[in-house]
Amino acid sequence: MEMQKILYVFDFDGVIADSLDVCLSTVKLIAREFNLNADVISDDIWEVINNVTFDSLGRYLGLDEIESLRFADKVLQRMIENRAANLFNGMPALLSELALTGVVCILSASHRIAIERSLNEVNIHHVISDIFGGETRGSKAEKLKILQVRYGVEPCACWMIGDAASDIAAARDAGCNSIAVGWGWQSRERLKFASPDAFVDSVPALHDFLTAVVSSNI
Template sequence: MHPILNDIRLISFDLDGTLVDSVPDLAAAVDKVLEEIPLPPAGEDKVSRWVGNGSLKLVERALTDALGSSPSQQHLEQGHSRFLYHYGQDVGSRTRLFPGVVEALEGLSAQGLHLTLVTNKPQAFIQPLLASLGLEGYFALCLGGDALPQKKPDPAPLLHVADHFGLSPSACLMVGDSRHDVAAGRAAGFRTLAVPYGYNHGEPVSDSRPDALVDSLAELVAPAANPFSARSRA
């Protein structure tokens, strides 16, 4: 097991950009909203830089980019409603697991760790997406971005998860792909681990100085030679 897991009893995973590459489905829904207005499509490259703060913020960024200015509240609410409709029609046909995810989840589950999901994706989409990818049996608790009044980078969702299992935050690890995940974990008192292949608004997640960085989540269940290797925070 990776040294970052020493004395860890619970792991909270981010979803989009950490476990799954969901941008193709998110971009398809965004572009359908823009087509209805009508406005030019955004495409996957732009959407990949807008993901991470929940669906409302994603739609706001898409409309602002297409309009050249911030949308009115009415247009934003209408656009968000249409996005939820379109994305709800197809949450997973183009979404794929990142390499190493299944190996990590299987290995960590075998160790008896509590595995949880803390994402800013709306709650209604989590179970259908997990089911489409065969991941629904791994997580003891899933929190979407609308499950609580606060979402990441606020630490409240992570503190809620720790409290749910009666654990100290110091016994918990946050795993994500963005500065929001690292900030939420740090503020909650969790250890933090990041993957560099996610979305993070086009910025290297290493700039946020997580406690450790792995190229693949499979490294969590593989032997490690050094306790906080060269890719750890130093």
């Protein structure tokens, strides 16, 4: 029997890349440009925001819908100028290995160019089949469905790997599986409350889980 193709869709910030500090400094800078109170933007700011996007942050800070989108665009443009975010230990090897058994994509609120820069730093851009950055409008659920159609993968063979409850909700809305990681931007308690299909505490644990997924798919 032919093995079914697997689609691995990763969030970037907090899952692949250790980018919280550079992201916080960027959003604080843009908040000040909008005359907003940047002091409320702390390490745990994402705990109080349901949808982990920059326009959602703008609305939380008091902007209306139109201004929050302009806020998000400013953050994205600034990210292009930032230094490349470092990838978590073991992540380049994991992504490279997964690319041998399926299709690896990235779905993120960050700008595609910033993501590509980080991948190029460790020479693994070639193992990523597709990147949807925050500059592309649409919900994560909508983009997950696009990727499933684009690569001819059934929802049951699609895995969304994220660090936010909104990632888990997007996977559910798109009919695919979800894995929450415990080293990202939202707390383990909040992630577990969102009821992902799996929860992992480390990159090696994620590797072991996805290896088992591949084995069960043969």
